[in-house]
Amino acid sequence: MAFTFFFRDTHTLEHAVAVMIPEVAGRSRVRIWDAGCAMGPEPYTLAIILAEKMGNFAFKNVYITASDIDESGQFGEIIKRGIYTDEELGRIPEDIMTKYFSPVVENPGTYIISEGIRGKIKYQTHDLLTLSPVGDGFSMIVCKNVLLHFEYAERIKVIEMFAGALAPGGLLVTEHTQKMPEELNHLFTQIVPDARVYRKTETHV
Numbered sequence: 001m002a003f004t005f006f007f008r009d010t011h012t013l014e015h016a017v018a019v020m021i022p023e024v025a026g027r028s029r030v031r032i033w034d035a036g037c038a039m040g041p042e043p044y045t046l047a048i049i050l051a052e053k054m055g056n057f058a059f060k061n062v063y064i065t066a067s068d069i070d071e072s073g074q075f076g077e078i079i080k081r082g083i084y085t086d087e088e089l090g091r092i093p094e095d096i097m098t099k100y101f102s103p104v105v106e107n108p109g110t111y112i113i114s115e116g117i118r119g120k121i122k123y124q125t126h127d128l129l130t131l132s133p134v135g136d137g138f139s140m141i142v143c144k145n146v147l148l149h150f151e152y153a154e155r156i157k158v159i160e161m162f163a164g165a166l167a168p169g170g171l172l173v174t175e176h177t178q179k180m181p182e183e184l185n186h187l188f189t190q191i192v193p194d195a196r197v198y199r200k201t202e203t204h205v
C-alpha cells in the first residue's frame with residue numbers, strides 16, 4: 001500500500017509548481033502539505049523540484065508538512081534520516097543526484113539527501129479519515145495515489161477537508177486517474193488539461 005518512488009509523475013508535480021511559484025512570490029511563508037507521503041520519496045522529490053525552480057532565496061520560505069497514517073510506524077524515522085538505497089533512487093536524473101545526494105561511506109549503495117532538502121520536510125503521522133487537517137493556509141496540497149483507497153463518500157469528505165485547509169486560490173494535486181467527484185465541481189477547477197492540478201474556487205474560502 002505504501003508503494004512509491006523518487007521522481008514519480010514529475011509531469012504533474014512540475015505543472016503544479018510552475019503555476020504556484022509566481023503566485024507565492026514575495027510571501028514570507030509558503031506552506032505545502034503532502035498527504036499520504038509514504039516513506040518520503042514524494043515530498044523529497046517535490047522539495048527538489050521547488051528548490052530547482054524557485055532558487056535558494058525563495059525556497060527558504062517553503063515549509064512542507066508530510067503526513068501518512070503509517071501502519072509500519074517507521075516513516076517518520078526514515079524521512080528524518082533521509083537515507084535511501086541506489087535502487088530507490090534509480091529514476092533520479094544524474095545531475096540532480098550529484099547535486100542533492102551524497103554517498104553514505106559506511107553503508108555502500110546508500111545515499112543521504114542534502115541537509116537543505118531534508119530540513120524542509122516535517123513529518124507527522126496522521127489519518128486523513130479523521131477529517132481534521134494538519135494545518136491550514138496551504139498554497140498546495142499534494143495527495144497522490146491515496147484517495148483511491150477510500151470509499152467514494154470518504155473521498156468526498158477528505159477532498160472537502162482539503163478545500164478548507166487550502167489558502168484562497170490554493171492548489172490540490174492528485175494522480176492522473178483520480179477524477180474530481182462531480183459533487184465537488186463547485187469547490188475546485190482543473191487548471192491544466194493534462195494533469196490533475198485543481199485550484200480552489202474563489203467562492204470557497
Ligand SMILES: C[S@@+](CC[C@H](N)C(=O)[O-])C[C@H]1O[C@@H](n2cnc3c(N)ncnc32)[C@H](O)[C@@H]1O
Binds near residue numbers: 038071149
Ligand atoms: C501508494 S502510497 C502513495 C505514496 C505517494 N503519495 C506516491 O504517490 O508515491 C499510499 C499511501 O497512503 C497512505 N494512506 C492510506 N490510508 C491513509 C489514511 N487514511 N490517512 C493517511 N494516509 C493514508 C498509505 O500509508 C501509503 O503510504
